[in-house]
Amino acid sequence: MSKNKTVRFLNGKVSFLFDRRAIKVFSIAAITAAIIFIISTGIGDMKISPLSVINVLFGGGTQMEQLVVTSLRLPRIIVALMVGMSLAVAGAILQGMIRNPLASPDILGTTGGAAVAVVGFLAFFSDENNALTVSIKWMPLAAFIGAGVIAILVYILAWKNGVSPFRLVLIGIGVSALMQALTTLMMILGPIYRASQANIWITGTVNGTTWDNVKILVPISVILVMIALFMTRDMNIQELGDDIATGVGSHVQRQRIFFLVISAALIGVSVAFAGGIGFVGLMAPHMARRLVGSSFGALLPVSALIGGILVMLADLVGRTLFSPLEVPAGIFTSAIGAPYFIYLLFRTRNS
Amino acid sequence: MLLKTNRWKIIGLIFASLLLLLLMCGSIIYGYTDTTWKMAWDAFQFNNGSNEHLVITTVRLPRALIAAAVGFSVAIAGVLMQTLTKNPLASPDIFGVNAGAGFAVVIGITMFSMGNLQAITWVAFLGASIAAIGVYALGTAGREGLTPIKLTLAGAAMAAMFSSFTQGFLVTDEAALEQVLFWLAGSVQGRKLEILLSVLPYLIVGWLGAMVISPKMNVLSMGEDVAKGLGLRTGLLKVCIAIVVILLAGGSVAIAGPIGFIGIVIPHVARAIVGIDHRWLIPFSGLLGGCLLLIADILARYIIMPQEVPVGVMTAIIGTPFFIYIARKGFNAK
Numbered sequence: 001m002s003k004n005k006t007v008r009f010l011n012g013k014v015s016f017l018f019d020r021r022a023i024k025v026f027s028i029a030a031i032t033a034a035i036i037f038i039i040s041t042g043i044g045d046m047k048i049s050p051l052s053v054i055n056v057l058f059g060g061g062t063q064m065e066q067l068v069v070t071s072l073r074l075p076r077i078i079v080a081l082m083v084g085m086s087l088a089v090a091g092a093i094l095q096g097m098i099r100n101p102l103a104s105p106d107i108l109g110t111t112g113g114a115a116v117a118v119v120g121f122l123a124f125f126s127d128e129n130n131a132l133t134v135s136i137k138w139m140p141l142a143a144f145i146g147a148g149v150i151a152i153l154v155y156i157l158a159w160k161n162g163v164s165p166f167r168l169v170l171i172g173i174g175v176s177a178l179m180q181a182l183t184t185l186m187m188i189l190g191p192i193y194r195a196s197q198a199n200i201w202i203t204g205t206v207n208g209t210t211w212d213n214v215k216i217l218v219p220i221s222v223i224l225v226m227i228a229l230f231m232t233r234d235m236n237i238q239e240l241g242d243d244i245a246t247g248v249g250s251h252v253q254r255q256r257i258f259f260l261v262i263s264a265a266l267i268g269v270s271v272a273f274a275g276g277i278g279f280v281g282l283m284a285p286h287m288a289r290r291l292v293g294s295s296f297g298a299l300l301p302v303s304a305l306i307g308g309i310l311v312m313l314a315d316l317v318g319r320t321l322f323s324p325l326e327v328p329a330g331i332f333t334s335a336i337g338a339p340y341f342i343y344l345l346f347r348t349r350n351s
Numbered sequence: 352m353l354l355k356t357n358r359w360k361i362i363g364l365i366f367a368s369l370l371l372l373l374l375m376c377g378s379i380i381y382g383y384t385d386t387t388w389k390m391a392w393d394a395f396q397f398n399n400g401s402n403e404h405l406v407i408t409t410v411r412l413p414r415a416l417i418a419a420a421v422g423f424s425v426a427i428a429g430v431l432m433q434t435l436t437k438n439p440l441a442s443p444d445i446f447g448v449n450a451g452a453g454f455a456v457v458i459g460i461t462m463f464s465m466g467n468l469q470a471i472t473w474v475a476f477l478g479a480s481i482a483a484i485g486v487y488a489l490g491t492a493g494r495e496g497l498t499p500i501k502l503t504l505a506g507a508a509m510a511a512m513f514s515s516f517t518q519g520f521l522v523t524d525e526a527a528l529e530q531v532l533f534w535l536a537g538s539v540q541g542r543k544l545e546i547l548l549s550v551l552p553y554l555i556v557g558w559l560g561a562m563v564i565s566p567k568m569n570v571l572s573m574g575e576d577v578a579k580g581l582g583l584r585t586g587l588l589k590v591c592i593a594i595v596v597i598l599l600a601g602g603s604v605a606i607a608g609p610i611g612f613i614g615i616v617i618p619h620v621a622r623a624i625v626g627i628d629h630r631w632l633i634p635f636s637g638l639l640g641g642c643l644l645l646i647a648d649i650l651a652r653y654i655i656m657p658q659e660v661p662v663g664v665m666t667a668i669i670g671t672p673f674f675i676y677i678a679r680k681g682f683n684a685k
Contacts, residue, residue, distance in 0.1 A: 166500060169500075177611060181536070181668065185660060188661060203519065203522045279515075328522055342512060345504060346492060
């Protein structure tokens, strides 16, 4: 049995090569994600058994169960899954593009840009009674713009006869320091009530999501992830290094800016709905790489699932462990992610 | 290098000291409460207890002194770190030392409800040391030894870790957030003279220590192998540098919170003026650092009057373009 399995369509005009091991890992990850999804939906103030959850998902169950599952828990869990997927894919793209395993949206300043936009939004559009003067629905758009602007700015500033990955990281570090300063400034300018609200949001939480959010988030992330999946060939080539990629006929710089836009969009959309859930974009691709290797065709889907699992778990722990106190999911991802980051740094010390 | 001969360097040093004094006076005069030079003079000669005189002696004077001392210390810490690591972007904030000290202080204030200034200072030293040692260990681990990119990434990692821990703490404790938010941004406002006095001994030890090791820093900057060949005990010197950096950076954080970018910017400016001789570079950087922080602090009062911008935000706004400039210029160019 060969290592790969070939699938051909349209008389062999379109074909895909699947790594058998990757398929196995992917299936296991998908099943795990599904199980966590169902269990997480069942756990909370009102406990519902996994079987009843499945029953409710297919339209059965009591009215009470219907209410709890569909209007309270499902939206936030779907958002957790989607946000985790988007962040993981964005992180995988960035790491491949920069060819440094330590690159992540948090380090490159994209998350920071989104955070400034949101805190600024809360500070500028509140009146003296702490009420927002415009609809909160615009907040995601603000985050999206913030992430995009900073991604492009960092890219432009790092441009000097093309963008070297190392310079991109350095500029990213500088810009994220500035973003952190601006965020603090906005928090101080706004009333303290807004400041604590903003701080929770910056840490990252999926609390209080509604179906409206889901309706916007799901299509955008799914489309973006699909686009990313179609670019895996180019990403594989980029990872060989600029010289080789140029040598085999790849438009390195043009593709790089495209990757950057895709990842910024993924980060923007997830930051908009869940705040700065940290380190998922760093951890998930690494875990996936250890499982399926670094070929992007296998890496992207697996890291997406792992990202989803991570955020769903963080949310589950955050809302049950300290109940009735609700701890933002971002705290848990950072608590695991930051030490993991240090560990990675130590492991890659010889490269 | 702008000033080539020793005579010009001495003149430059005197000029920088005068500028620092002038800016300190400026910091006392300018602000929301309208005061004049004469009022300031009167306030110290025969204080009549009026509102203006009170503002000058209890608010503005400590503030000016603190800004000068903190700027002085952070800039020197930056010089030492840049020479030690041969990394032009080295500074207490980029290397996570500020974040480490900040996290330690937040823990101290929120969990152990520390009010004692001495205790907070020591906690800040502890946090700064843990972060500094961690970053240095991570940056030097591995076959190639110390490389600028590894060190920068290690610093960013440390900073990210500590600031996310800090944030986690503050999310679960809203009252604490209110208490430490302004401090976290980096500010020299609203601090009493006692805070400075409690930390000043450590800072002075740091300043003197930096001057004492400055000739040896020159040898070290020629490269570790050369320094060893010339008979320098590099291991001992590095430990001394680390202690001085921790005293200066930790002490500054304890007073003013994490104030960024001065540690990067000033050493470069000073190097352009007096060259790479550390015996001149260190005092010059200190004076210029004090000047920059005073200027940033005065500007911070006017931008969104009557409110104030925390001075840490101001230095970040001034410093980021400079940081990006150095990052673009690259590591190889001197």
